[in-house]
Amino acid sequence: MDKLDQVLARIDTDLEAALGRLFALLRIRSISTDPAYAAECRACADWHVADLKTIGFDAVSHATPGHPIVVGHARGGGGPRALFYGHYDVQPVDPLELWDRDPFDPVIETLPDGTKVLRGRGTSDDKGQVMTFVEACRAWKAVTGALPIPMTILLEGEEESGGVNLPPFLKSHAAELRADIGLICDTTMWDPSTPAIQTMLRGLCGEEVFIHAADRDLHSGFYGSAAANPNHVLARIIADLHDAEGRVTLPGFYDGVPELPEALRRQWDSLNFDAAAFLGAVGLFVPAGEKGRSVLEMVWSRPTCEVNGMGGGYQGAGFKTVIPATASAKVSFRLVFDQDPHAIRAAFREFVSSRLPADCRATFAEHGSGRAIRFPIDDPAFARAREALTEEWGKPAVFVGGGGSIPVTHELKQALGMDVILAGFALEDDRIHSPNEKYNLESFRRGIRSWARILDALARG
Amino acid sequence: MDKLDQVLARIDTDLEAALGRLFALLRIRSISTDPAYAAECRACADWHVADLKTIGFDAVSHATPGHPIVVGHARGGGGPRALFYGHYDVQPVDPLELWDRDPFDPVIETLPDGTKVLRGRGTSDDKGQVMTFVEACRAWKAVTGALPIPMTILLEGEEESGGVNLPPFLKSHAAELRADIGLICDTTMWDPSTPAIQTMLRGLCGEEVFIHAADRDLHSGFYGSAAANPNHVLARIIADLHDAEGRVTLPGFYDGVPELPEALRRQWDSLNFDAAAFLGAVGLFVPAGEKGRSVLEMVWSRPTCEVNGMGGGYQGAGFKTVIPATASAKVSFRLVFDQDPHAIRAAFREFVSSRLPADCRATFAEHGSGRAIRFPIDDPAFARAREALTEEWGKPAVFVGGGGSIPVTHELKQALGMDVILAGFALEDDRIHSPNEKYNLESFRRGIRSWARILDALARG
Numbered sequence: 002m003d004k005l006d007q008v009l010a011r012i013d014t015d016l017e018a019a020l021g022r023l024f025a026l027l028r029i030r031s032i033s034t035d036p037a038y039a040a041e042c043r044a045c046a047d048w049h050v051a052d053l054k055t056i057g058f059d060a061v062s063h064a065t066p067g068h069p070i071v072v073g074h075a076r077g078g079g080g081p082r083a084l085f086y087g088h089y090d091v092q093p094v095d096p097l098e099l100w101d102r103d104p105f106d107p108v109i110e111t112l113p114d115g116t117k118v119l120r121g122r123g124t125s126d127d128k129g130q131v132m133t134f135v136e137a138c139r140a141w142k143a144v145t146g147a148l149p150i151p152m153t154i155l156l157e158g159e160e161e162s163g164g165v166n167l168p169p170f171l172k173s174h175a176a177e178l179r180a181d182i183g184l185i186c187d188t189t190m191w192d193p194s195t196p197a198i199q200t201m202l203r204g205l206c207g208e209e210v211f212i213h214a215a216d217r218d219l220h221s222g223f224y225g226s227a228a229a230n231p232n233h234v235l236a237r238i239i240a241d242l243h244d245a246e247g248r249v250t251l252p253g254f255y256d257g258v259p260e261l262p263e264a265l266r267r268q269w270d271s272l273n274f275d276a277a278a279f280l281g282a283v284g285l286f287v288p289a290g291e292k293g294r295s296v297l298e299m300v301w302s303r304p305t306c307e308v309n310g311m312g313g314g315y316q317g318a319g320f321k322t323v324i325p326a327t328a329s330a331k332v333s334f335r336l337v338f339d340q341d342p343h344a345i346r347a348a349f350r351e352f353v354s355s356r357l358p359a360d361c362r363a364t365f366a367e368h369g370s371g372r373a374i375r376f377p378i379d380d381p382a383f384a385r386a387r388e389a390l391t392e393e394w395g396k397p398a399v400f401v402g403g404g405g406s407i408p409v410t411h412e413l414k415q416a417l418g419m420d421v422i423l424a425g426f427a428l429e430d431d432r433i434h435s436p437n438e439k440y441n442l443e444s445f446r447r448g449i450r451s452w453a454r455i456l457d458a459l460a461r462g
Numbered sequence: 463m464d465k466l467d468q469v470l471a472r473i474d475t476d477l478e479a480a481l482g483r484l485f486a487l488l489r490i491r492s493i494s495t496d497p498a499y500a501a502e503c504r505a506c507a508d509w510h511v512a513d514l515k516t517i518g519f520d521a522v523s524h525a526t527p528g529h530p531i532v533v534g535h536a537r538g539g540g541g542p543r544a545l546f547y548g549h550y551d552v553q554p555v556d557p558l559e560l561w562d563r564d565p566f567d568p569v570i571e572t573l574p575d576g577t578k579v580l581r582g583r584g585t586s587d588d589k590g591q592v593m594t595f596v597e598a599c600r601a602w603k604a605v606t607g608a609l610p611i612p613m614t615i616l617l618e619g620e621e622e623s624g625g626v627n628l629p630p631f632l633k634s635h636a637a638e639l640r641a642d643i644g645l646i647c648d649t650t651m652w653d654p655s656t657p658a659i660q661t662m663l664r665g666l667c668g669e670e671v672f673i674h675a676a677d678r679d680l681h682s683g684f685y686g687s688a689a690a691n692p693n694h695v696l697a698r699i700i701a702d703l704h705d706a707e708g709r710v711t712l713p714g715f716y717d718g719v720p721e722l723p724e725a726l727r728r729q730w731d732s733l734n735f736d737a738a739a740f741l742g743a744v745g746l747f748v749p750a751g752e753k754g755r756s757v758l759e760m761v762w763s764r765p766t767c768e769v770n771g772m773g774g775g776y777q778g779a780g781f782k783t784v785i786p787a788t789a790s791a792k793v794s795f796r797l798v799f800d801q802d803p804h805a806i807r808a809a810f811r812e813f814v815s816s817r818l819p820a821d822c823r824a825t826f827a828e829h830g831s832g833r834a835i836r837f838p839i840d841d842p843a844f845a846r847a848r849e850a851l852t853e854e855w856g857k858p859a860v861f862v863g864g865g866g867s868i869p870v871t872h873e874l875k876q877a878l879g880m881d882v883i884l885a886g887f888a889l890e891d892d893r894i895h896s897p898n899e900k901y902n903l904e905s906f907r908r909g910i911r912s913w914a915r916i917l918d919a920l921a922r923g
Contacts, residue, residue: 034780093782099678162780189684203683207781216745218896222664223650225766225796226708226751227741232769232791236700243694247687280688280821284677287820290687305686308693309784314771315792319495319623320668320829321553322794323770323895330693331776333783335686359748360741368781434784435679 033090034162065166068158077148081181087131088160099436117442124440126433133448149460163369171416188425196390199423204336207368231328257339301402342370371408389454494551495623526627529619538609542642548592549621560897578903585901587894594909610921624830632877649886657851660884665797668829692789718800762863803831832869850915
């Protein structure tokens with residue numbers, strides 16, 4: 002039995018213990034966007050430090066103005082140095098009443114079709130995925146006494162909250178963090194049996210806008226129609242953000258957005274993406290975006306504008322005849338190719354300001370930004386990683402576009418000159434960011450095995 | 463000293479005790495729209511029953527499917543029988559952080575200009591106003607041993623929540639409740655030194671709309687633009703409700719809305735209403751409503767459509783890249799003249815339904831309705847009440863239009879054939895329905911004295 006086979010066998014026999022470790026991590030309520038959970042975010046960082054030390058990493062939790070950043074280095078064979086990035090923070094859990102159980106009391110469930118899933122906040126995004134990599138390292142260490150390549154693990158706690166503390170940390174610790182290749186496990190498979198590596202990731206520009214009118218809430222019976230109503234003003238602005246063709250109306254929004262190269266379009270066509278199934282899985286039937294574009298284009302290569310939250314006035318039970326002093330919306334733009342998040346933020350603010358009626362003013366809050374990124378998929382490291390995934394899953398791994406944004410990939414490129422292999426084992430139905438988040442047990446088990454193989458492949462390269 | 467003078471003197475010497483009774487009432491958190499406060503609503507009704515009994519009313523708290531209705535009868539002189547209507551429920555208190563103190567811990571404050579005010583939820587709307595009438599009765603009873611006219615007091619607990627239980631109660635208790643004239647104290651003075659009687663009140667149609675799309679919240683990074691976003695759909699519908707001229711776009715909305723009669727317009731012009739001061743008091747400067755209409759028209763005689771609340775997606779601290787499954791809005795229409803609330807509700811629902819894109823559906827909840835109402839201000843009872851107010855305040859009382867809706871006035875007319883004198887002592891700056899609600903101490907003291915005089919005037923008529 003060669004070393005890799007021993008490592009893979011070890012992974013399978015150690016699975017129950019690995020689940021125990023993951024569950025301990027999942028029980029820590031590390032909701033980064035809510036200051037009430039700051040202590041649990043620190044506890045989560047400390048948990049990782051202690052765990053990484055057991056595998057021989059010299060792990061440290063670095064304080065930041067926000068949540069801590071965990072960094073651990075370990076020696077390995079003579080191959081390329083890898084930097085693995087992950088995040089230990091999770092999304093908020095509201096609306097809590099839609100969860101079937103406590104989001105932070107993880108459990109293994111068996112679905113009606115026999116599929117076993119891990120249920121709870123963070124099982125998929127990103128604690129479960131992070132631990133696939135950590136457990137692969139643990140197995141290598143247990144079997145061979147060392148890691149196959151020299152390695153750094155970097156875990157942050159502000160990925161879900163548009164945190165601003167990682168980029169300066171990367172710059173100030175550049176010498177310590179520099180590596181030959183980046184590795185991230187925060188993406189999905191193509192389908193439950195087909196592994197995937199991302200070829201591109203959309204960027205993000207997050208904005209929050211507040212519309213202010215009167216200096217207090219007013220009784221609509223006394224002031225109705227005479228007083229500016231921020232709900233009406235905000236609704237008009239949101240409505241104006243898209244035209245009848247589903248295009249975003251911000252001036253200059255599509256600057257730097259080319260049509261898809263014909264070769265890539267053909268490759269994507271060959272994936273036989275089932276748009277009806279993609280939408281049908283969440284109760285939808287008709288693509289809502291730009292007319293004349295395929296669903297795959299919409300979610301992989303086209304920029305978008307989504308209002309993720311809006312609110313103003315009385316939203317409790319019953320009725321209250323109030324004209325609120327303020328209404329607000331959280332708006333995210335997904336960016337592709339060469340779109341500039343700063344230019345788009347400026348265009349949005351100008352768009353809002355130019356639409357304010359008399360007596361209204363707008364204020365803004367910035368919630369993160371990152372450019373889109375594309376990866377050099379012809380690079381030998383990418384080819385070897387693809388072979389390793391193909392080996393584990395018995396099916397060719399595919400190079401795919403990406404819907405979500407992982408701003409750190411851009412920062413890693415900019416600050417450390419590093420390309421990143423994004424290989425993840427989440428599935429589209431994992432309900433990440435939603436109630437009842439899950440991660441398939443097979444995603445976890447074969448995710449660990451996949452990383453064990455990729456580390457081996459990189460070491461041999 | 464004639465009887466009235468004795469009663470007025472008694473009111474002034476008893477003021478401290480009257481404030482003690484009002485504060486006990488204000489401490490009961492009777493928020494009718496929130497089921498969590500149902501027991502406090504019951505407690506509030508019981509408090510009134512006990513209090514009215516001390517003045518010789520045979521008061522009873524009647525259970526309803528919602529909050530109780532208090533009814534008390536008292537014998538009096540040979541004049542017309544009066545029915546006084548009031549409500550013991552109050553508006554919710556959110557956002558709580560904008561209150562300078564506990565909304566249910568009332569206090570007397572002295573403003574920088576020396577004005578004394580009662581501060582707390584319900585001081586003005588409507589507990590303080592109700593108690594001006596009750597205390598006037600108490601003084602008459604104390605001085606003369608009886609009330610000047612036979613009287614019924616009716617206090618409900620669902621005025622602030624579009625309750626549906628009063629109209630059937632009025633019908634089923636019509637024989638017991640029938641009277642010659644209705645009295646209500648739930649309106650404002652013209653200005654702090656000028657008393658007013660309402661000539662008309664706008665009606666109300668309250669609607670809540672929910673826009674549903676996917677069967678769960680979605681990650682906007684995966685589904686953005688491909689999936690219908692209820693926030694966008696709702697914003698478009700809200701934006702479409704008004705045109706660029708500030709007019710409501712519901713088909714048929716202005717049916718039954720005549721131009722103001724020239725005589726009434728002249729009377730209103732003679733009031734020298736200061737629109738700039740009215741808006742300036744809340745930090746506004748430019749009328750937001752129908753172009754070409756005066757502010758007084760907007761708030762007294764024109765129908766309106768206001769979105770009192772809207773919400774969808776993540777509204778907590780930070781950011782969450784979610785496409786919500788649902789977004790919702792609470793919309794109120796203020797109605798004038800012969801507008802039909804049921805026709806307008808139907809028009810709104812059709813308006814929404816006709817604007818739903820593929821994959822979206824709408825559901826609705828009804829929150830109260832009432833037609834506009836006009837009063838026979840040439841009736842002798844109205845003239846006598848006006849004289850009594852003029853006497854107390856040393857300034858001619860004015861007949862004014864009305865901004866708020868008091869649906870019960872229509873029900874009293876319909877179920878009991880009764881006209882209603884609406885005389886209230888609240889001020890425009892009382893912040894009713896808002897944080898830091900107040901009622902001027904002088905509104906309370908002279909309000910009691912005003913009712914004492916009105917009862918006397920009615921008895922003499």
